[in-house]
Amino acid sequence: xxxxxxxxxxxxxxxxxxxxxxxxxxxxxxxxxxxxxxxxxxxxxxxxxxxxxxxxxxxxxxxxxxxxxxxxxxxxxxxxxxxxxxxxxxxxxxxxxxxxxxxxxxxxxxxxxxxxxxxxxxxxxxxxxxxxxxxxxxxxxxxxxxxxxxxxxxxxxxxxxxxxxxxxxxxxxxxxxxxxxxxxxxxxxxxxxxxxxxxxxxxxxxxxxxxxxxxxxxxxxxxxxxxxxxxxxxxxxxxxxxxxxxxxxxxxxxxxxxxxxxxxxxxxxxxxxxxxxxxxxxxxxxxxxxxxxxxxxxxxxxxxxxxxxxxxx
Amino acid sequence: xxxxxxxxxxxxxxxxxxxxxxxxxxxxxxxxxxxxxxxxxxxxxxxxxxxxxxxxxxxxxxxxxxxxxxxxxxxxxxxxxxxxxxxxxxxxxxxxxxxxxxxxxxxxxxxxxxxxxxxxxxxxxxxxxxxxxxxxxxxxxxxxxxxxxxxxxxxxxxxxxxxxxxxxxxxxxxxxxxxxxxxxxxxxxxxxxxxxxxxxxxxxxxxxxxxxxxxxxxxxxxxxxxxxxxxxxxxxxxxxxxxxxxxxxxxxxxxxxxxxxxxxxxxxxxxxxxxxxxxxxxxxxxxxxxxxxxxxxxxxxxxxxxxxxxxxx
Numbered sequence: 001x002x003x004x005x006x007x008x009x010x011x012x013x014x015x016x017x018x019x020x021x022x023x024x025x026x027x028x029x030x031x032x033x034x035x036x037x038x039x040x041x042x043x044x045x046x047x048x049x050x051x052x053x054x055x056x057x058x059x060x061x062x063x064x065x066x067x068x069x070x071x072x073x074x075x076x077x078x079x080x081x082x083x084x085x086x087x088x089x090x091x092x093x094x095x096x097x098x099x100x101x102x103x104x105x106x107x108x109x110x111x112x113x114x115x116x117x118x119x120x121x122x123x124x125x126x127x128x129x130x131x132x133x134x135x136x137x138x139x140x141x142x143x144x145x146x147x148x149x150x151x152x153x154x155x156x157x158x159x160x161x162x163x164x165x166x167x168x169x170x171x172x173x174x175x176x177x178x179x180x181x182x183x184x185x186x187x188x189x190x191x192x193x194x195x196x197x198x199x200x201x202x203x204x205x206x207x208x209x210x211x212x213x214x215x216x217x218x219x220x221x222x223x224x225x226x227x228x229x230x231x232x233x234x235x236x237x238x239x240x241x242x243x244x245x246x247x248x249x250x251x252x253x254x255x256x257x258x259x260x261x262x263x264x265x266x267x268x269x270x271x272x273x274x275x276x277x278x279x280x281x282x283x284x285x286x287x288x289x290x291x292x293x294x295x296x297x298x299x300x301x302x303x304x305x306x307x308x309x310x311x312x313x
Numbered sequence: 314x315x316x317x318x319x320x321x322x323x324x325x326x327x328x329x330x331x332x333x334x335x336x337x338x339x340x341x342x343x344x345x346x347x348x349x350x351x352x353x354x355x356x357x358x359x360x361x362x363x364x365x366x367x368x369x370x371x372x373x374x375x376x377x378x379x380x381x382x383x384x385x386x387x388x389x390x391x392x393x394x395x396x397x398x399x400x401x402x403x404x405x406x407x408x409x410x411x412x413x414x415x416x417x418x419x420x421x422x423x424x425x426x427x428x429x430x431x432x433x434x435x436x437x438x439x440x441x442x443x444x445x446x447x448x449x450x451x452x453x454x455x456x457x458x459x460x461x462x463x464x465x466x467x468x469x470x471x472x473x474x475x476x477x478x479x480x481x482x483x484x485x486x487x488x489x490x491x492x493x494x495x496x497x498x499x500x501x502x503x504x505x506x507x508x509x510x511x512x513x514x515x516x517x518x519x520x521x522x523x524x525x526x527x528x529x530x531x532x533x534x535x536x537x538x539x540x541x542x543x544x545x546x547x548x549x550x551x552x553x554x555x556x557x558x559x560x561x562x563x564x565x566x567x568x569x570x571x572x573x574x575x576x577x578x579x580x581x582x583x584x585x586x587x588x589x590x591x592x593x594x595x596x597x598x599x600x601x602x603x604x605x606x607x608x609x610x611x612x613x614x615x616x617x618x619x620x621x622x623x624x625x626x
Contacts, residue, residue, distance in 0.1 A: 203616075207623070209623070217619050219615035220616075222615070295539075295608065295609065296608065296612055299536060299609055302533055302536045303519060303520065303536075305530075306522075306527075306533050307520065309530065310520070
């Protein structure tokens with residue numbers, strides 16, 4: 001429940017990795033109450049605190065409100081979900097003790113369909129989503145390196161009802177120095193982000209290459225454009241109209257980007273399972289339900305699924 | 314010119330690798346006159362001969378008619394082209410001293426469009442092609458290991474005119490114990506072979522996997538089927554009607570095949586350039602000229618071209 005009496009909201013960060021660490025540390029450093037959930041690093045963080053080496057300035061958070069189990073987390077207004085989506089099968093049980101009437105569930109994860117799943121698990125919650133453009137890595141126990149970018153595009157699943165809650169979160173994040181933008185249409189923004197994520201995450205793993213090599217290759221650049229085009233058609237079938245020019249814009253942006261290792265490539269290199277379900281399969285399913293076969297996206301999905309399965313062998 | 318006075322034809326083998334070695338040694342061992350062109354192994358073969366360790370029995374050919382330059386090769390009835398197609402830019406110059414009126418140019422290479430290129434380079438030649446189903450490797454200087462299969466499907470570019478020449482070659486190859494079949498429609502057979510080569514060569518490199526792992530993965534099996542389907546449409550547009558059932562047959566065949574490393578995978582592992590031009594780009598071009606975009610084939614081509622370019626970096 002949003003505490004109307006206090007200016008600031010309280011936060012719980014589910015997953016103190018690169019993503020949850022960067023934003024949680026910044027929020028706490030700016031004076032918000034932030035509870036961190038950490039498994040492997042729990043004892044280390046309890047003793048040594050959290051460190052963020054950030055392009056925006058370094059922070060050492062000494063006394064961290066850190067917890068090992070979600071059931072021990074104090075009540076918070078906003079529960080930020082910062083796990084990899086490959087762990088989402090655990091979400092319902094983890095979040096259950098934390099969700100009351102009007103608790104905000106803010107997923108900062110990649111992909112499509114997460115907000116809808118959260119809302120159906122917890123009808124009493126306010127569901128929000130943030131699209132994070134963040135270059136950060138966990139470099140050691142309780143130690144995050146934030147190397148580039150950091151902006152969030154944030155929206156709510158039911159804007160007509162829940163925009164006030166979104167605005168209060170946005171105010172807190174701004175106070176923490178985080179560049180943030182309100183998305184009128186969160187799910188449309190998710191489709192737009194997929195237009196980048198699907199080609200570049202996919203090909204970075206398949207080709208074992210950072211974005212610069214992919215975009216500099218004319219055949220691959222053309223393919224990326226075609227994948228983006230398929231996604232525009234898929235999004236359109238689902239009711240989200242994206243202009244063709246947006247694909248050109250993404251191509252230009254990527255051409256100017258510093259050589260960038262995608263999150264999926266980092267997962268692959270670290271032998272973690274890849275986020276294929278929410279980034280590929282759910283968009284494919286949603287488009288297919290509306291009669292659109294995104295055939296090239298499907299081809300990438302099959303290749304990545306094969307790689308993901310082989311990885312654990 | 315086919316020597317009508319002698320029962321047997323004489324042969325020159327251009328490229329004494331796994332392919333040229335296996336068939337050339339078998340022919341010579343069965344009594345045909347066979348001249349071998351060898352670059353790197355020339356001196357070794359001259360001194361030590363050629364060895365074939367074959368599932369059909371081992372052969373040590375002691376006195377080998379081996380030559381270092383094509384210009385030194387004696388006149389032969391049949392010039393067998395056994396190089397990788399990645400070297401085909403050298404073919405015209407290499408073959409020029411060897412081709413007279415009615416010389417048979419027999420390409421045993423993989424892919425599409427080679428016969429047409431040979432015919433336009435050498436209008437005076439009889440152009441033949443053989444589709445080889447051969448599991449063989451070069452294991453050392455002048456030393457080939459033939460591990461499985463070995464059959465050839467052989468045809469001529471102009472059957473109405475040149476079938477007699479084909480039949481004489483077939484007779485020689487049969488005498489050498491090589492399973493051989495006459496193709497009424499050589500180019501149609503090439504499209505049919507592409508239906509296997511494109512998915513399995515392509516994915517074996519992209520997924521770094523032998524055929525068994527690919528075919529056992531349900532997503533990949535489905536994709537292979539879809540690629541075969543595209544090729545049926547492409548072949549159809551070019552005037553070669555292939556039944557849909559042939560795709561099912563290839564899938565079943567591959568399911569039963571022993572784990573098989575494709576030739577493109579072997580090239581990739583040995584850091585040789587891959588045969589993308591004749592196996593992917595020319596079929597794509599021919600279909601496109603008839604208005605058919607084989608989009609999934611195109612996607613594989615772009616990925617493989619990227620990999621091929623990166624390989625040399």
